[in-house]
Amino acid sequence: MTERDRPTLPDVSETSVIVVGAAIVRDDTVLCARRSAPPRLAGKWEFPGGKVEAGESDAEAVVRECREELGVEVTVGARVGADARIDDRLTLRVFLAYLEPGQPEPSPLEDHDRLAWVRRGELLDLDWLSPDVPIVGELGLMPALNTASRSDSSTGGGGRRAGKPCRRL
Numbered sequence: 001m002t003e004r005d006r007p008t009l010p011d012v013s014e015t016s017v018i019v020v021g022a023a024i025v026r027d028d029t030v031l032c033a034r035r036s037a038p039p040r041l042a043g044k045w046e047f048p049g050g051k052v053e054a055g056e057s058d059a060e061a062v063v064r065e066c067r068e069e070l071g072v073e074v075t076v077g078a079r080v081g082a083d084a085r086i087d088d089r090l091t092l093r094v095f096l097a098y099l100e101p102g103q104p105e106p107s108p109l110e111d112h113d114r115l116a117w118v119r120r121g122e123l124l125d126l127d128w129l130s131p132d133v134p135i136v137g138e139l140g141l142m143p144a145l146n147t148a149s150r151s152d153s154s155t156g157g158g159g160r161r162a163g164k165p166c167r168r169l
């Protein structure tokens, strides 16, 4: 086939939907979620999250998904690792996240049958969805997760206001 005959493929950046994941950090542990649906994904571990909706920023999607899936409010921090291809349409992008002060313990409200706070050094012991594996590896290598990427919310540096996500990098 000559170069001219080659079919033109759509640009991935124009067609790809971003799936955001929240790596919620507490002490030296990360909140991991086991999927309960659909059947082909059930039993695998992932980061809570989902597809970014039209008109929404990545950070807004992280905040919304944590509210819907876990019943908690989070502050969004730095990206973890590189984007990972899920399939022809979906791309996974993971962010550090932190529970806002005074939040309840996260609950598996949607799509998950188990949540676990897992030590960073033990994250790769779980059976992750395959796109997550390199990102989980990166997470294990990042220094000082609790302090490196966010300001202290107790200093009044602009906490979450009336449903507005606050992204501190």
Ligand SMILES: Nc1nc2c([nH]c(=O)n2[C@H]2C[C@H](O)[C@@H](COP(=O)(O)OP(=O)(O)OP(=O)(O)O)O2)c(=O)[nH]1
Binding pocket: 019, 020, 021, 041, 045, 046, 047, 048, 049, 050, 051, 052, 086, 090, 092, 129, 130, 131, 132
């Ligand atoms: N939430 C999440 N999804 C992941 C991860 N890794 C991974 O491959 N995926 C895949 C699984 C699904 O095919 C897709 C996300 O779909 P989803 O069902 O969670 O998205 P959503 O919450 O927006 O749900 P919906 O609108 O499709 O009902 O991305 C991950 O770490 N977190």
